[in-house]
Amino acid sequence: MAKPAASLNNIVVCRRCDAVLSKPKIEPGQKATCPGCSALLYELKKNPMERTMAVSLAGLLLFFPAILLPMIGVSAAGTHNEASLIDCIIILLNTDYHIVAFIVFLFTIAIPIVHLLAAFYIAVAVHFNKISQSLLVFFRSYHVLDSWTMLHVFFLGVVVSIYKIVDLAELTVGGGLMSFVLLLICSTLVSVTLDHHYVWEKMEQALED
Amino acid sequence: MKTSAKAMGLGCCPCCHKVVKMQAETQQCPRCHRSFSVRKINSLSHTFAWTIAALVMLVPANLYPMMIYYTLGQPEASTILEGIATFIQFGMYPVAIVIFIASFVVPLAKIIGLFILMYHAKRASKLTVKQQGQLYHIVEFLGPWSMLDVFVVAIMAAVVNLGFLSSIEAAKGITYFGLMVVFTMLAAESFDARLLWDAQDQKPQTDDSQSQLNQAGSR
Ligand SMILES: [Zn+2]
Ligand SMILES: [Zn+2]
Numbered sequence: 001m002a003k004p005a006a007s008l009n010n011i012v013v014c015r016r017c018d019a020v021l022s023k024p025k026i027e028p029g030q031k032a033t034c035p036g037c038s039a040l041l042y043e044l045k046k047n048p049m050e051r052t053m054a055v056s057l058a059g060l061l062l063f064f065p066a067i068l069l070p071m072i073g074v075s076a077a078g079t080h081n082e083a084s085l086i087d088c089i090i091i092l093l094n095t096d097y098h099i100v101a102f103i104v105f106l107f108t109i110a111i112p113i114v115h116l117l118a119a120f121y122i123a124v125a126v127h128f129n130k131i132s133q134s135l136l137v138f139f140r141s142y143h144v145l146d147s148w149t150m151l152h153v154f155f156l157g158v159v160v161s162i163y164k165i166v167d168l169a170e171l172t173v174g175g176g177l178m179s180f181v182l183l184l185i186c187s188t189l190v191s192v193t194l195d196h197h198y199v200w201e202k203m204e205q206a207l208e209d
Numbered sequence: 210m211k212t213s214a215k216a217m218g219l220g221c222c223p224c225c226h227k228v229v230k231m232q233a234e235t236q237q238c239p240r241c242h243r244s245f246s247v248r249k250i251n252s253l254s255h256t257f258a259w260t261i262a263a264l265v266m267l268v269p270a271n272l273y274p275m276m277i278y279y280t281l282g283q284p285e286a287s288t289i290l291e292g293i294a295t296f297i298q299f300g301m302y303p304v305a306i307v308i309f310i311a312s313f314v315v316p317l318a319k320i321i322g323l324f325i326l327m328y329h330a331k332r333a334s335k336l337t338v339k340q341q342g343q344l345y346h347i348v349e350f351l352g353p354w355s356m357l358d359v360f361v362v363a364i365m366a367a368v369v370n371l372g373f374l375s376s377i378e379a380a381k382g383i384t385y386f387g388l389m390v391v392f393t394m395l396a397a398e399s400f401d402a403r404l405l406w407d408a409q410d411q412k413p414q415t416d417d418s419q420s421q422l423n424q425a426g427s428r
Contacts, residue, residue, distance in 0.1 A: 008228050013214040013221035016342055018403040020214050037342045037406075042226070072364070076371050083367035091367045097379050103387045104363050107356065136241055143224050147398070150353045150360075156307075157360030163304050164361075165369065200225045204240050 048195035052123035059116045059186030066183045069176035076169035084176045107150035118142040119190045131206035151184045220247045252401035259396035260323045266389035273382035276362045280375045312358040315351050319393045322348040330404035341405045352394040359387045
C-alpha cells in the first residue's frame with residue numbers, strides 16, 4: 001500500500017490548490033504551471049548560481065551609498081536640507097515614532113540586507129559545492145523574507161515625495177537615489193535569477209552523503 | 210475531479226516544496242528540516258485574529274492626522290482623506306489617485322478580501338475556486354503597497370525642514386497605519402489558500418445551482 005519513496009520524486013503538489021500532478025519535464029528557461037489554478041509549480045533557470053552571485057554582490061555593495069548618501073534635497077530662501085534613507089529613520093526616532101521607525105528600518109534596510117546576504121551566501125556555497133547544514137538555515141530565512149522586502153514601495157514613496165515637493169521648493173536629486181534605484185533592480189533580479197528548485201536538489205544530494 | 214495531496218496522505222513542505230508521505234499530523238521535512246502539517250494549523254483563527262486587529266487599526270489610522278505641515282509657523286494637520294482632498298484642490302490628480310488607491314482603497318479592499326476568503330474557506334461558494342485563488346493572489350500581492358503613505362511621510366519629514374518657512378512632522382495616525390499594514394500582511398500569510406479547494410471538495414455534487422454555475426462559467 002505504501003508507495004516506494006522513489007515515486008514521490010516523480011510527482012509535484014500544487015501549493016495553492018493541493019492538486020497532485022505528475023512532474024512535468026521542462027528545459028532550463030521554462031516554467032511549469034498548475035493546470036487547475038494556474039499557480040507556478042516550479043521553473044528551471046539558466047546559470048542560476050553564477051547570476052545570483054553577481055547580482056546579489058552588486059546589491060550588497062550598493063547598499064552603502066543607497067542608505068548613506070542623500071536621496072533628495074530641497075532648498076528655499078537660502079536654507080538647504082537633504083536627507084538620506086537613514087535620515088528618514090533618525091527623524092522618526094527623534095520625534096518619538098519608534099514603532100514606525102522600526103517598521104521602516106525593517107522593511108527597507110534590515111530585511112533587504114539579510115535577503116541579499118542569504119542569496120549571496122547560498123549562491124557561493126552551492127557553486128563551490130561547500131554545502132553544509134547551516135546553508136539550510138540561510139535558505140529557509142531567504143524564503144521567509146522573500147515577501148517582506150519593500151524597496152519598491154519605498155521607491156514609489158520617493159517619487160510621490162518628489163512630486164509633492166516640486167511646487168514647494170527647489171529640488172535636487174542626490175547620489176543616494178541613483179544607488180537606491182540600482183539596488184532595487186539588483187534585489188528584484190535576485191528573485192529572478194535564484195533557482196529554488198535547483199538549490200534544493202543540490203542540497204538534498206549533498207547532505208544525503 | 211482532481212485528487213488532492215491531503216486525500217492521498219501526502220504533504221507538501223511549505224518551505225522547500227518536497228512531497229512527503231505524512232506519518233503524523235505534524236512532521237519534519239526530510240530535506241529542509243522544517244516541521245509542518247498538511248494544512249497550516251488553526252489557519253482560519255490566525256487569519257481572523259490578524260484581520261480584526263487590522264480592522265481596529267484602520268479606524269485611528271483614518272481619524273488621526275498622518276502628518277503635520279507647518280507653513281510660516283502655522284501648524285496644519287491632515288488625515289489621509291484630508292490630504293487627498295488637498296491634492297484634488299490643487300489639481301494634483303495623479304498623486305491624489307495614487308495616494309487614494311494605496312492608502313485607502315487597497316487597505317480596505319484587503320480587509321474585505323480576507324473576510325470573503327475566510328467565509329469561503331468554510332463553505333463552497335458561488336465564486337469558482339479559481340476566482341477565489343485569484344482573490345487570494347491579489348490580497349497577497351497588494352500587501353506591501355499600502356506602506357506607501359508611511360514611507361512618504363517619513364521622507365517628507367526628513368527632507369522638508371526649512372526652519373520657520375515650512376516643515377513637516379509625522380503625526381499619530383502613521384503608527385496605526387503602519388501597524389495596520391503589517392497586520393494585514395500577517396493575515397494574508399497565515400491564510401491557507403488550500404482550504405478553499407478543500408471546502409469545494411467536501412461539498413457533494415448534489416448542489417445543482419453550483420454545478421449549473423460552473424457549466425455556465427466554462428461555456
Ligand atoms: Zn494548483
Ligand atoms: Zn522542506
